[in-house]
Amino acid sequence: METIYKDIIIIGAGPIGIACALECKKRNWDYTIIEKGALTNSLFNYPLNMTFFSTSEKLEIDDIPFISNNPKPTRNEALEYYRRVSTSNNLNINLYEKVLDINKAKNGFKIESDKAIYHSKKVIIASGFYDIPNLLNVPGEDLPKVFHYYKEAHPYTLQHIAVVGASNSSVDAALEIYRKGGNVTMIVRGNAIGERVKYWVKPDILNRIEEGSIKAYFNSEIKEIKATEIIVQTDEGEITIANDYVVALTGYRPNFKFLANAGIEFSQDAKHIPVYNPETMESNVEGLYLAGVICGGMETHKWFIENSRIHAKLIANHIENKKE
Structure with a gap:
């Protein structure tokens, strides 16, 4: 199996994972997004005729305009927007590749997928919660x-x-x-x-x-x-x-087993919120960051694209400051 070395591995190619990649690209960091499904896989699996609650400007990432024909954008418009953001910026994204395990190593992390072994200094998990139904x-x-x-x-x-x-x-x-x-x-x-x-x-x-x-x-x-x-x-x-x-349609939950295997701890209540610093998004595992709706644990209604897109900049700023 191929061994690949990166500065940062981002798990999940949803809107927040894409936002994290854009921040990495600005800083010339060597990164890769690994996504087990299609680009913005959760959005892809939304109902065909779904309309967002939010307006298009609240779904924008990195100040890239999201132009919609409707007061509330549709699923297809969102897919087009995030697709164009990804392709126009030539983001480094591996699709249909599943991360199996994350282990803390001496100088960073060892990440095993079903296609390769990665070694990275930092890991950002932005994998959402839409894959495991309640x-x-x-x-x-x-x-x-x-x-x-x-x-x-x-x-x-x-x-x-x-x-x-x-x-x-x-x-x-x-x-x-x-x-x-x-x-x-x-x-x-x-x-x-x-x-x-x-x-x-x-x-x-x-x-x-x-x-x-x-x-x-x-x-x-x-x-x-x-x-x-x-x-x-x-x-x-x-x-x-x-x-x-x-x-x-009784809701969904993050892959808690995957997070726990990576060493992430959780609140000791029914909310099962992962431990992280809200100012930096770094988890209790040094160098491992959480971004997006996964931060809410079982409270999946607390985080959305519009209020978690800031996570990308918080993470990038923290990584950058630690290098200085």
């Missing part, structure tokens, strides 16, 4: 009719669909499937639609529920998934609902 942990969840990601509505036309959750992703999926001819039932653990649902979408879902176009069971949970039905525990007792597909 499971329902109920019988039948392993059936092929159960999905933890949503791409588009067409496959669900004329089908009985259970959408689990009440977040932005759940609400968007429920509305789109309903409008494409699916029979939608929402299963919501809480007592209402989520507080953070986009303000221009929330009245729509509430009206559809009120008129009965979309059935919603609040304070409810799926207890079992079967081939043609689901068993739901509601606050009025257990019920059985006809079902063809379950779209369980």
Whole structure:
């Protein structure tokens, strides 16, 4: 296996990983981004028709203008923007390469991927949280009719669909499937639609529920998934609902095992927030930095592109200052 030496290895080619690469390039550091999937893999896996909550200028990195045709940019516009930023700046990015392990070495780090061995002075982890779904942990969840990601509505036309959750992703999926001819039932653990649902979408879902176009069971949970039905525990007792597909959009989590194997420590509570210095983004492992939404642990709603893009500059400034 090839051995490669670098100043900095960046793990993850999402918007924040790209921002980190731009900061490295400004300083003429020898860096490489390693990404296990496509460029901006999480954005690529978003629903085809997704619209961002943020305006385009809040998604910009390194003061490179993001021009959108809409008040709120779409997934396709964001993919085009980050793609052009990466290609126009000739960023050094290895796609479809998975990092398997990070080990602290005498003069830096040894990083093993499925394609090469890297030695670097510093490591930046900007791998996001979109790869590991929060499971329902109920019988039948392993059936092929159960999905933890949503791409588009067409496959669900004329089908009985259970959408689990009440977040932005759940609400968007429920509305789109309903409008494409699916029979939608929402299963919501809480007592209402989520507080953070986009303000221009929330009245729509509430009206559809009120008129009965979309059935919603609040304070409810799926207890079992079967081939043609689901068993739901509601606050009025257990019920059985006809079902063809379950779209369980119950959130995602960082790869905590990967981080722990690298030596990163976490808060001792349910939030499981990794330990890092918010002024420098350096973790408890010297020379290993965290950037982007991964910093939130289980609080995946705390960090977004718009409030974590500054991490790239904080990291680069700290590395630069330590060299002096």
